[in-house]
Amino acid sequence: MSHPFRLADPRRARQLADAIHLLAPREPVKLVHVCGTHEIAITRHGLRRLLPETVRVLEGPGCPVCVTPAADIETAIRIAERGAVVCSFGDMLRVPGYGRSLDSARAAGCDIRTVLSADEAVQIAKATRREVVFFAVGFETTAPMTAAVALERAPANLSILLAHKQIPPAMAALLDLPGTGIGGFLAPGHVSTIIGAAGYEESMAHRRMPVVIGGFEPLDILYAVALLLRQIRDGRAIIENGYPRAVESAGNPTAQRLLAEVFEPAPAAWRGIGVLPASGVQFLAEFMQLDARRRFDVGELVESPEDHACRCPDVLTARAMPSDCPLFGTRCTPLSPVGPCMVGSEGACSIWFRYEGERAL
Amino acid sequence: MCLATPARVLSVSGQTAVVDYEGVQTTARLETLNEPVVPGDYVLVHAGFAIQRMSPEDGEVTLRLFDELAASVSQTREGDPSDGLAR
Numbered sequence: 001m002s003h004p005f006r007l008a009d010p011r012r013a014r015q016l017a018d019a020i021h022l023l024a025p026r027e028p029v030k031l032v033h034v035c036g037t038h039e040i041a042i043t044r045h046g047l048r049r050l051l052p053e054t055v056r057v058l059e060g061p062g063c064p065v066c067v068t069p070a071a072d073i074e075t076a077i078r079i080a081e082r083g084a085v086v087c088s089f090g091d092m093l094r095v096p097g098y099g100r101s102l103d104s105a106r107a108a109g110c111d112i113r114t115v116l117s118a119d120e121a122v123q124i125a126k127a128t129r130r131e132v133v134f135f136a137v138g139f140e141t142t143a144p145m146t147a148a149v150a151l152e153r154a155p156a157n158l159s160i161l162l163a164h165k166q167i168p169p170a171m172a173a174l175l176d177l178p179g180t181g182i183g184g185f186l187a188p189g190h191v192s193t194i195i196g197a198a199g200y201e202e203s204m205a206h207r208r209m210p211v212v213i214g215g216f217e218p219l220d221i222l223y224a225v226a227l228l229l230r231q232i233r234d235g236r237a238i239i240e241n242g243y244p245r246a247v248e249s250a251g252n253p254t255a256q257r258l259l260a261e262v263f264e265p266a267p268a269a270w271r272g273i274g275v276l277p278a279s280g281v282q283f284l285a286e287f288m289q290l291d292a293r294r295r296f297d298v299g300e301l302v303e304s305p306e307d308h309a310c311r312c313p314d315v316l317t318a319r320a321m322p323s324d325c326p327l328f329g330t331r332c333t334p335l336s337p338v339g340p341c342m343v344g345s346e347g348a349c350s351i352w353f354r355y356e357g358e359r360a361l
Numbered sequence: 362m363c364l365a366t367p368a369r370v371l372s373v374s375g376q377t378a379v380v381d382y383e384g385v386q387t388t389a390r391l392e393t394l395n396e397p398v399v400p401g402d403y404v405l406v407h408a409g410f411a412i413q414r415m416s417p418e419d420g421e422v423t424l425r426l427f428d429e430l431a432a433s434v435s436q437t438r439e440g441d442p443s444d445g446l447a448r
Binding site for chain 2: 005007015016018019063089118138139144148188190193194219220226244253254344346
């Protein structure tokens, strides 16, 4: 049986690319997406080759692993050094913290395990008497799973190191940074499945910024780019849903309720950007016993200085393409990464290195 | 990391479903889903949880949206000031 959502069709891709060329402004415009999955689709399918010269598409802070501060990674390592089992999504393992990673901590004898879901951490906790910590990274798409685990009767030896982030405040923050010059946002499809088009209203209010929610098939991305360019041509700035098969305007109320029952918004540090108000989550009082930071007091950690030549802060804020960095592909490669964007499989540098990025153009 | 994949529901038991990704079968938890599902439905699955029900017709509807946009833009080029879409 053919898959009903596999939307590969060269004829339609050509039609959408033609529409993009007709809609494109004469002046250069910079569109920014905030999703590693978008960057993989754009780069792997060579979609930038289909765009007019005036239209540039850059990745912003779209890789949850890349924006997780080194202090959070160091916290996870220190917890593991106290004998707890630390469960993490695999992407996180090689990201450098304070000169070391979860992977190097594992090599040094810590018990660090890779999981594919929060549920797996629960199963690991049920099978041992040792303390088990789930390192909870990810955006709004992933946070409801952590909430679901918190709401069930979690084993007493399970705690959660919260590092979830919320995307709309980061989008707003990019607009306030000098030198970003953003003409429109391609909003992440699966974050939007949870928060809906409505989830961007507060952050984008009074911003006069075109926003189009896009899916992940190549045609979805071309369609969303065309919708963005049409808004720009028509002088409009609305939140438009270009992925209605997976996104409802109000989002997923059940997942939103899970989030509201367990978390409240909190300031969060974003690697490359800094601390943004209400861009992370913390546990509500009745779930504090699950907070790994309380259970394992590892002390206050401050961000360590990054390598000055590394342009990850500019890549994460859509002010540079990976190829703008002098370290890209020379001193910084996936085998010996300098910055987080080369480590996370959704980091722009890692994706460009794997798929030849702009060099394929 | 926000990767989510459409999968077909094979069976449902309480808050867990067995789903099929083009031949690969696994389980998905349903607490994060906004509506009940039955075998034959499609769900978008992220990190072991279903986050959205989808119907097989949604793929066709999506292709129609693409075609409408492409047609309306090429009409505009030929001198029609309206792009033919409801605003």
